[in-house]
Amino acid sequence: MGSTPVTTPACRPQARWRPPRLSPITARALCRRIQRQRHWQTACSAAGAQQDAAQGGWGTVYRPGKTDITDANFPVDGEGRTYHLGTKRGEVANRILSVGSEKRALMLAEYLEPAVPGQGLFMLESSRGFLTITGRYHGTPLSIIVTHMGMANADFVVRENRAVVEGEMAIVRLGTCGALQPPARLGSFVVADPGAMLIRRNPDAFGLEGEQSDVPPYTFSRPIPSDTALSQALQHEAALLLGPEGVCCGLNATADSFYSSQGRSTAWFDDRNESLLADLLCCYPEAVTLEMETAMLLDLARCSRGSIRAAAGVIALADRTSNDFLGADRTQQLERAAGQACLAALAHTQLDDTWGPHHNGSTPVWLL
Ligand code: R1P
Numbered sequence: 001m002g003s004t005p006v007t008t009p010a011c012r013p014q015a016r017w018r019p020p021r022l023s024p025i026t027a028r029a030l031c032r033r034i035q036r037q038r039h040w041q042t043a044c045s046a047a048g049a050q051q052d053a054a055q056g057g058w059g060t061v062y063r064p065g066k067t068d069i070t071d072a073n074f075p076v077d078g079e080g081r082t083y084h085l086g087t088k089r090g091e092v093a094n095r096i097l098s099v100g101s102e103k104r105a106l107m108l109a110e111y112l113e114p115a116v117p118g119q120g121l122f123m124l125e126s127s128r129g130f131l132t133i134t135g136r137y138h139g140t141p142l143s144i145i146v147t148h149m150g151m152a153n154a155d156f157v158v159r160e161n162r163a164v165v166e167g168e169m170a171i172v173r174l175g176t177c178g179a180l181q182p183p184a185r186l187g188s189f190v191v192a193d194p195g196a197m198l199i200r201r202n203p204d205a206f207g208l209e210g211e212q213s214d215v216p217p218y219t220f221s222r223p224i225p226s227d228t229a230l231s232q233a234l235q236h237e238a239a240l241l242l243g244p245e246g247v248c249c250g251l252n253a254t255a256d257s258f259y260s261s262q263g264r265s266t267a268w269f270d271d272r273n274e275s276l277l278a279d280l281l282c283c284y285p286e287a288v289t290l291e292m293e294t295a296m297l298l299d300l301a302r303c304s305r306g307s308i309r310a311a312a313g314v315i316a317l318a319d320r321t322s323n324d325f326l327g328a329d330r331t332q333q334l335e336r337a338a339g340q341a342c343l344a345a346l347a348h349t350q351l352d353d354t355w356g357p358h359h360n361g362s363t364p365v366w367l368l
């Protein structure tokens with residue numbers, strides 16, 4: 001790893017995680033509990049900086065405070081918790097499902113069993129709003145992590161998890177996207193196979209309005225490959241749940257904005273993106289989807305010195321040709337089915353648990 005490996009000092013008694021008693025529980029109930037606990041924590045903010053939620057009476061989500069941060073290069077606290085995601089070694093499994101929203105994460109957490117039978121799922125929300133849920137899927141330890149939106153957040157999720165997870169990792173992104181052309185259609189689940197490329201807005205092209213520039217306003221990267229076996233496993237599992245007609249694959253385009261770099265236009269800004277999608281399809285006739293994180297995930301996996309395998313599948317909810325948008329109920333149905341496919345693909349992936357630095361002594365939440 002490029003960063004200094006995190007060492008975990010002995011657990012502080014007051015901060016020790018106790019598995020909350022949550023299971024079985026629906027996503028809606030989980031959502032309500034998280035909201036109640038947020039409310040409670042705001043009310044008790046003086047005492048709530050560093051506290052164990054399980055001792056607070058709500059028994060749901062652990063919210064560590066940010067204290068004792070050291071190491072400006074790769075900040076961690078005294079327990080070895082990362083600065084943005086807030087997790088430490090033993091709390092995150094080496095199979096990770098990365099999702100964009102909390103609602104999607106909680107819905108898919110319904111398919112996890114508690115790490116320890118009879119207890120709850122491990123749930124931790126960082127002060128930056130990254131939610132980590134760890135449990136088992138058909139017996140295999142697995143974490144679902146809310147990544148939110150954009151490449152910077154994907155970077156936090158991949159790097160900070162790499163720093164606290166032992167052994168080889170597999171990360172699958174389940175997201176939503178815009179469909180550019182067939183085979184991607186409204187409601188398709190599209191696996192980024194062979195991979196993804198990156199569209200970036202170039203600020204050097206934007207001077208005063210009307211001023212000519214010979215700098216192109218958007219740049220296209222070369223394609224970045226996804227993990228072939230993991231992508232194929234994802235397509236296989238998705239076809240079982242959605243039917244072969246519901247699943248396809250193709251090159252994904254990851255943009256650094258939902259708006260300008262995806263060719264959307266508004267009257268408020270000078271974006272110079274009228275020909276962006278046509279230019280994209282001219283350079284990459286095989287591009288089928290547009291979204292905002294996959295290329296970052298694949299790029300970091302490629303640069304992870306062989307320690308991370310990554311793949312992504314996205315649900316097409318915006319048709320960029322017809323301008324149609326998928327209904328909320330259908331989106332949710334697809335998130336459930338595609339989410340289970342991602343969980344199954346991750347669970348069936350063989351990983352080398354002996355890879356990389358290991359810390360001694362502390363017990364993962366799934367072995368407590
Ligand atoms: C934009 O609406 C968001 O939706 C897509 C984009 O990548 C971006 O994050 O994915 P998620 O549904 O996973 O957030």
Ligand code: URA
Nearest residue numbers: 176177178291292318
């Ligand atoms: N997410 C995106 O980034 N773009 C879309 O068009 C839809 C979802």
